[in-house]
Amino acid sequence: MLEAAVACLAEHGWAGSTVSVVAERAGVSRGAAQHHFPTREDLFTGAVEYVAEERSAALRALPVQGRTAVLAALVDLYTGPLFRAALQLWVAASNEAQLRPRVTELEARVGRETHRIAVELLGADESRPGVRETVQGLLDMARGLGLANLLTDDTARRERVVTQWAALLDAALD
Template sequence: MVAVTGAATTQAAGKAPAPAPKQARSRVTRRHLLEAAVSCLAEHGWAGSTVGVVAERAGVSRGAAQHHFRTREDLFTAAVEYVAEERSTALRELFHTGPAARARPAVVGALVDLYTGTLFRAALQLWVAASNEEQLRPRVTELEARVGRETHRIAVELLGADESVPGVRETVQGLLDMARGLGLANVLTDDTARRDRVIAQWARILDAVLG
């Protein structure tokens, strides 16, 4: 009884911190796995990104990784979706900034940035894998359609575009297609200088079309 009382007294005094709740630890482990999966996919491609490689980078066991994601396809589609949502959140934050941050060149630049970082490289590897993996293809197709719809919706809101006007929807979609093309060009070489000129020109086009 003395030992039990002593332990209780020690905890009450704050000398022995209580362990983190199991659910919180699970969320942290899942996030680490998703972030590690995106990094591995961007760096090593589909062939070099096994569940074991991702688990090692995340600092967890392979068994822990498979507890969260039953298959390799589950892990990597969830990873790309997770980071896509993180980037969408960053875009949404432009709604709460000053007018300068919402100026069309800044909005176009922010949209282009979606396609020039680690996320796009990871998504690109997933697209290539899906073109050859029948099991993966429908999942990636559905994911990309969902991400594409969300990105288009955010772009319309940020640009103040009225898609009831003929040609406006196509102009916004053309902007996103252009951004994806710039992302592809940036995979092999640093395309910053040309990209900046294209962004400026697209901002002028949007001013002319959207008013």
Template sequence: MLVTMTTPTREPQQDRSRATRQRLLEAAIDCLATAGWAGTTVAVVAERAGVSRGAAQHHFRTREELVTAAVEYGTDTRVAHARDLLTLADGRAGTLDILRLLADLYTSPLFRAALQLWVAASSDPALRDQVLPLEARFGRIAHHLVVDALGADETKPGVRETIQATLDLARGLGLADLLTDDSARRENLLHQWAAILDAMLNQ
């Protein structure tokens, strides 16, 4: 009887390269969130990603190249995260539930990584030029998602400003949570703001 031997299909080199790049970008975001800007180097990111430094430098020759790619990747990931969280509400969740989802978005590791980039960009014009348009894009998308989740009518006076204040509040709560666990105070504030939002939206 003739036995046919099959050779396992090898992962194409291009796919392996994409997977390595993906691991590096994810590791860079994680590193920014936990070790900060100063601790995010190509060597550290490579170690976290489980690849050699040489392999990392094949994709990103310098820290600047790595961070540039991580900025865009992180923004795309935050947008996807926001969509996943807020579109689940789909007009059915209560205002407080939506605010809790928004607070989760701004206390996540993705937000912590973005915050490290903001701090670095404040004193680095080249990095600031990269970060500003991406943050503006994220802000626009987050605003539209919150409007849709709340079923808000922005043609009414003051509604657009109140939605923006909601996003500013969530961002501030994320900052407050950076150094200590602020969850108890955050919950009280969300209850109060939900009442204010409901009063505005139901006018």
């Protein structure tokens, strides 16, 4: 059901994603869905958190194959359905007061975890001046690439940007 919720958010946005729509997609009754997730906010924040944890586990399991591969994997986080779903939650939270604190807290936690994983995978030494900001800039850039990919397939340009950023990271982190 959680994966169905993320898929619905990514495909239909907040307005088009209801508990009923998710329940139907997941093949369960609306009552069963509401038994586990009493509110719409519970369902969608839980779904994004679950999928984010799954993606974090997949990232942590990546074999270290060089910075270009790590950078590409990090960018992939921001160009897939999880990012689309999270973005829909962010937009909804900007207009819905009851959702805002939950999404803000979730995003802060996911952001910290993603940063920690990136530091580890990149072999970055954050005790060196500027390294923390370099890694954060990389994640911000990846999020921007994800936004650019929302309306059109930006794969070719994104690959060139990732290659260039990998070279810049090598220079900044070595």
